[in-house]
Amino acid sequence: MKVLFLTHSFNSLTQRLFAELTARGHEVSVEFDIADAVSEEAVALWQPDLILAPFLKRAIPASIWRHHLCWVVHPGIVGDRGPSALDWAIQEGENEWGVTVLQAEAEMDAGPIWATASFPMRRARKASLYRQEVTEASVTAVLSALERLKRGEKPTPLHEWPNARGRLRPLMKQADRAIDWQNDDMQTVLRKIDAADGFPGVADSLLGHACHLYDAWPETRLKGEPGAVIARRETALCRATVDGAVWIGHVKRAGGIKLPATVTFAREAAGVPELPLAGWWSADHATWQDIRYEEDGAVGFLHFDFYNGAMSTRQCERLREAFLWATARPTRVIVLMGGRDFWSNGIHLNLIEHAASPADESWANINAIDDLAEALIRCESHLTVAALSGNAGAGGCFLARACDEVWVRDGVVLNPHYKNMGNLFGSEFWTYLLPPRVGSEGAAAIMRHRLPMLAYAAVECGFYDAVLPAPTFGDEVARRAAALAQDFAARIAAKRARRAADEARKPLAAYRAEELAQMRRNFYGFDPSYHVARWHFVAKTPHSWTPRHLARHRM
The missing domain is CATH 3.40.50.170 (Formyl transferase, N-terminal domain)
Structure with missing residues (x-):
């Protein structure tokens, strides 16, 4: 039809x-x-x-x-x-x-x-x-x-x-969403913010400033005066309810853009007690933790749940630190689980837009995510797996491919291209990772296509390795990872040999330098397309026309 x-x-x-x-x-x-x-x-x-x-x-x-x-x-x-x-x-x-x-x-x-x-x-x-x-x-x-x-x-x-x-x-109007901090319990507050997440957010005030609230998580251990901000951790602020507290991850002030709460209120929250977690180990869901680690025998599972899949410079640095820490564990396989909704969508465009110099922050962010990708590629102590239970886009698709295996949930939507963001060239070592999987023509087609790709199509073309059924995704990932651990010796030897041969043929540093030379032009060059496209994306400006790659009737 x-x-x-x-x-x-x-x-x-x-x-x-x-x-x-x-x-x-x-x-x-x-x-x-x-x-x-x-x-x-x-x-x-x-x-x-x-x-x-x-x-x-x-x-x-x-x-x-x-x-x-x-x-x-x-x-x-x-x-x-x-x-x-x-x-x-x-x-x-x-x-x-x-x-x-x-x-x-x-x-x-x-x-x-x-x-x-x-x-x-x-x-x-x-x-x-x-x-x-x-x-x-x-x-x-x-x-x-x-x-x-x-x-x-x-x-x-x-x-x-x-x-x-x-x-x-x-x-539903804001009057229907209004939070009564003196009377609403934690579950009521969560439902109200959950019901408004994405758009339009809950109109409220935080630390004396009007704003909209998003990205709420339960906190069952901390207590305080209802409505008071009682703690901060990484991107989130913790606010007390009558029976517990909630972590507020993102806010939007009038006339501004949606940003992490601790960024928006950096000055106001400076005196709020900082409560970092003791380590990467799972916090058993009693509190908010954006990066957490679990272990089952010879397999380590590294979870990272970043809002909307955007990865800031600091989040990339912290995830790399967590990964390197995991490589020192007595395991054989490390599975990077991502979050439920997104594995990764690449660099953090909102924080880049917010920066004093968006070009400088773009450069810092792309280098940080490249550092993470390079750590994955160069890892010779463990087999690595990217397990995508959520969608991925742009650099996130290639960050996943930096792992030895990529397993993706049936139904996941992938957007493995950069050009929709102002003709970005892209990095994350895609020029090294993609052509051996799909061929030079296949790589060019994927980067030019600009259209979504289903999980099975990614596996069919050779980009990813396996599609796993949605209802049993977690169990199947654990089973397959355990099987990899059993076949460790032969696989790790082959991996080391392949990496050495690749490095001799063309050093990984050369791929990175070539990609970043193109990205520097995108960030600092005379063509402002990336900066214009990023601003429209972040500001959620209404569409004035339909892109031609979607509107086939206008070709």
Whole structure:
């Protein structure tokens, strides 16, 4: 089928559906919902059999849905209507939620039902639920709806759907999200911040300044006067509730950008007690820890959960330090687990934008992540594995490839390219790591493609090594890592020999120098494309046009 995606942006859900439908042979083109006239023009140019709206912030105009089959992917159960479906579900503590594919009609979210899929709710940020459960349910529901369409079936009117318990709910406003620090317990505070995470955040004040709160984590050991900031650690500030505390990882001040809390309030929080953890060992989830280490026999597991997958200069340095520490442990295999939602998305664009000199901070950040990648490549004491349970993009994709093995969860979306960020050349030793895996032409295609790649496609082309099933991902990683440890002697000998041969052929330092020469031009050269693209990305400026690599109908 010819399918037109009408969407607010090319977000994670849109990317996943785009890749899934393309892989099944559908011709997919994308148009950003900028104005009715622009959308109408896209429909006229593409002449689609189906218009799919995976992520919209307003209704599809009647000039389109009256004349074309239009499906809306709504992140709510059957009968749920309104723009804050997931927000209400989280804040009200729903135990089960779902996704509904419905046909666009005059009343928003009230058209006939083509398919639905449900999932159990977990305690998590809205953005995390969206990238995980909502995305998986959306793929299931859209594919089911396509099967129904193929069989010639008709959708079910909402009033005929059995046991539909959803209802019309309004846009959630800041008054609905407001935290009462003197009365709300820890779980209530977490639900409110979770329900607003990603966007719009919870309007509040911190250390005497108005701001929006994001990225909350529970703290069960520390206590203090409700509402008071009682501790700081790395990027986060700890604020007491009536029965415990929460760590606030990120904030956004009026007119500013989203940043780590300790960066935004560096001066104000200078007198707050700093509570570093004793070491890298797991804190048994009683407190917030962005880098933690666990061990099972001959296998060490290094977890690093950085907000939105962005890795600052200091985070790269700390993760390298943790990795080198792990190599001194009496183990044979080190598995880099990343976080649940993201493994890594490369350098930290928000902190770069915030820096006094974005060019200097870009340079520091790329060198820090290169130092980490080089430590992985040069490691000859252990076998290393990157286990991607979450998405990865740009430098994060190649940082993973610096490990000996890369295992990726089925359903993960990868964006192994840099050019969308102002034609960045990229580093992380991709010129050394990628061509031997996919060939020179394959490497050029990946870097030029600019489109998302599903896990199985990454393995099929040779970029990554194995796709593991989502439901048993953690167990399968542990089993495979233990098997590597059993086959250690032969594998480590082959690894050392291969590294020595590569170094003799062309030193690793030469690859790094060549890549960084290109990156220096991106950061300090006459072409400002990278700085302009970064600013638009960080500022979340509205789209004024759809990139041509997505809008096939405009090629």
